[in-house]
Amino acid sequence: MKNLILIRHAKSNWDCPVKDFDRPLKQCGVHDAHLVSSHITEYLPKTYLIWSSAAKRAADTAMIFAQNINFPVESIIFSNSLYTFDVDQLENSIKSANKEYESLILFGHNAAITNFVNKFGDISIDNVPTSGFVSMSFDTDCWTKIQDGKTKKIVIPKDLK
Numbered sequence: 197m198k199n200l201i202l203i204r205h206a207k208s209n210w211d212c213p214v215k216d217f218d219r220p221l222k223q224c225g226v227h228d229a230h231l232v233s234s235h236i237t238e239y240l241p242k243t244y245l246i247w248s249s250a251a252k253r254a255a256d257t258a259m260i261f262a263q264n265i266n267f268p269v270e271s272i273i274f275s276n277s278l279y280t281f282d283v284d285q286l287e288n289s290i291k292s293a294n295k296e297y298e299s300l301i302l303f304g305h306n307a308a309i310t311n312f313v314n315k316f317g318d319i320s321i322d323n324v325p326t327s328g329f330v331s332m333s334f335d336t337d338c339w340t341k342i343q344d345g346k347t348k349k350i351v352i353p354k355d356l357k
Contacts, residue, residue, distance in 0.1 A: 198334040198342060199241045199299040200290065203232075203261065204309045205254040207326040217251045217279060228327040228353040229257050233264035235356055239331050239349045240265060244299035247289075249278035251305070257327070258303040278304050283311035293339040300339075317347035328352045 207225030214220075221229070246267055248258035255274055262269045277289050286308040293300055310324045317332050324330060329351040334342040 197298065198336055198339060199244070200332045200334070200342075200345070201240070201244075201299075201301040202309050202313060202324070202330045202332070203257065203301065203303050204306055204324045204326055204328045205249070205251070205257040205303060206260070208253040219251070219253050221253055221256050225253075225257075225326060226260065229260040230264060231353055231356050232327045232329055232351055233261040236329055236351055237265055239329075239351070240301075241299035244301050245293075245297050246272045246301045246303070247278060248272055248274050248303035249280075249305060250274040250276045251279045254278070254303045254305065261301075261303070278302065281305050281308050283308050283315060286312050287315075291340045291342065295338045295340075313347065316342065316345040318345065319347040319350070321350065325352050325354070 206229040207222045208219045209222045212220060246258060246262060248254050258272050259269050262272055280286055310321060313321050313324060313330050331349040332345040332347050334345045336342055
């Protein structure tokens with residue numbers, strides 16, 4: 197069994213004159229990341245890896261979640277390959293995970309997150325919102341063989357307000 201949790205980065209600040217990769221979070225995004233991360237501990241597997249896009253908004257979101265779920269921030273694996281909006285590239289990254297790891301939490305970007313959830317999950321979602329949390333499971337022992345997943349839990353900020 198493989199468990200995958202996809203989390204879309206928190207709301208970012210488009211008013212900052214920086215490259216997309218360097219865009220920071222808005223204050224409301226920081227708030228929503230804290231809100232969602234404080235409501236998910238019961239849905240987390242016992243052990244897991246955390247991977248995050250290296251883009252500032254995703255990395256900052258991953259660090260907020262990690263602090264709130266007591267995961268050591270220095271153990272987060274940041275990757276430029278997760279800075280993608282393409283579902284196929286995201287799928288390739290996930291399928292590259294070492295099969296010895298049963299559970300992975302991944303922080304990334306739309307449209308890749310929503311498209312992945314719809315491609316591999318059993319619940320259709322119009323749009324995974326910023327700070328959205330989607331937990332999925334796959335009946336396989338190898339990440340390269342994931343298909344026909346089960347969507348186990350969806351947590352979005354507006355449902356917690």
